[in-house]
Amino acid sequence: MLKITLAQINPTIGDLDGNLRLHLDAARRALHEGADLVVFPELSLTGYYPADLLDEEDFRDRLDAAMAALLEATREVSSLHWVVGVPTRHAGPGKAYRNSLLVIRDGEVLLDYHKQLLPTYNVFDERRHFEPGPDVARVLRIGGTQVGFMICEDGWNDEGKDYAVNPFQRLADAAPDLIVSINASPSHLGKREQRHDVFRAACWRHRLPLVFVNQVGGHDQLVYDGASFLIEPEPGVVFEARRFEEDLVTLRFETARGTFAARDGGPLPAPAGLEPMAFYRQQIVLGLRDYARRCGFDRVVVGCSGGIDSALTLALAAEAFGPDRVLAITMPSRFSSTGSVEDSRALCANLGLALEVCPIEDVVRQVSDSMAASSLALRPTGLALENLQARVRGTLLMTVSNARGHLLLTTGNKSEIAVGYCTLYGDTNGGLGLIGDLYKTEVFALCRHLNEVAGRALIPEAILDKPPSAELAPDQRDTDSLPPYEVLDEVLKWLIEGDRLGGPEREAAEAAVAALRASDEGQALIARVKGMVARNEYKRRQAPPIVRLRGRAFGSGRQWPIAARHY
Incomplete structure (x- = not known):
């Protein structure tokens, strides 16, 4: 049996001292609750995502000092294994850093794992600063449990559609009892359900239980909803932490059965979603x-x-x-x-x-x-x-x-x-x-x-x-200048979000556009709206950031040229 604390914290990007305090406070609570292992989110020491701060020499020096302070903090809570997300220096050709997971106990790094799949799409640009890790699985025995580790995107490619490498399969080949995944997965409409679907399918395929720890909080345009969760292969998601707030939960993993239970051994509360509004x-x-x-x-x-x-x-x-x-x-x-x-x-x-x-x-x-x-x-x-x-x-x-x-x-x-x-x-x-x-x-x-x-x-x-x-x-x-919003919004969803729309919303947008295409007047309306969207990119580029809610929002997730002719 292994006692695990999910430390769903709200770090501030660049606030290394403040983030370290969050880690230490959570570790102390985890130790008080009898945990063997405390798991923090991806890049928990810096916050996700530090971006070009990683290019600043002053920040690099402060990061080195924070790493030393982190190791010292683990000595204070010496009987606990800390799973922490940090940028680590990379020697050799390529980028200067790797996006890494460290398992630390009593000031000693027992395991390091470097993220292999670096997303560079939508709101992500990790390849700008990080070098991919090697195609290897990393497993550590903690007590009587063999624990395997991965970072966020590494778990999203089990069907092999987006990358040539499949870290989930590589880790499954190492035959761990449990997978721990640390994440900085930003929230948008339908994202929680997408996470559940992707990881539930992978866990069922490999017959492996999984701990998924996510960060929470707002960072510029992005919001992270937390909602850390546990998966067992057969039933799927068996527990979910609170959404949109910090949460620290200690639970039990029954190694022999591959199942989770509350800290006192009782049942876990069932997860519940939110309707869109x-x-x-x-x-x-x-x-x-x-x-x-x-x-x-x-x-x-x-x-x-x-x-x-x-x-x-x-x-x-x-x-x-x-x-x-x-x-x-x-x-x-x-x-x-x-x-x-x-x-x-x-x-x-x-x-x-x-x-x-x-x-x-x-x-x-x-x-x-x-x-x-x-x-x-x-x-x-x-x-x-x-x-x-x-x-x-x-x-x-x-x-x-x-x-x-x-x-x-x-x-x-x-x-x-x-x-x-x-x-x-x-x-x-x-x-x-x-x-x-x-x-x-x-x-x-x-x-x-x-x-x-x-x-x-x-x-x-x-x-x-x-x-x-x-x-x-x-x-x-x-309506003097625009089509009725009931029509305009469906056309805009189809033009801006396209296949990122899901379920009934996608069907409604496609049906509305198909109906418009059936007439010359409707086709002209679509062309007019498309031209308006394209011509006004210069306004959006100068507008303030917006809180991202949907799969494709204006801002960093939609990079469109201003001086172009494409409509």
């Missing part, structure tokens, strides 16, 4: 909290238009920080409806937020007059006037952010960002976008979910029912 909510809240905390913000400011996007952003911000740390500012112009200001007041009253009013009409007029009186002899009209209003609002919000030290949250959704229905240096201003990976139809669905969970209309029905509008021109509606 609950998932979106938790992912965004954690992503915002960690992004703000790590960037030194404890308050946020949001421009409140009385529309659905700013309403959802404010509701999620209030959940993440509490209402007293969220400032809403409404900035009406002569094109703003009376209802928009009233709806903003009702929303903020429901959420318990402070609402400030800062009209922009005088500022817009003064800018227009100044431009007309200058040598430019230009008075903005049409689109230029619409965008001027958005930029005045963006400037005012950034001024409040500077003056009060609040993080400005941008409020654009994925549908609008995709087709460029946003103003550069206007409503794209901000430090983070919460809903930039939600299509407009999902924004409405998540608002309704929040109301259902609250048991009351946090977001007023008037906001949910009104036709979407930027309110930058008389009687303006989004």
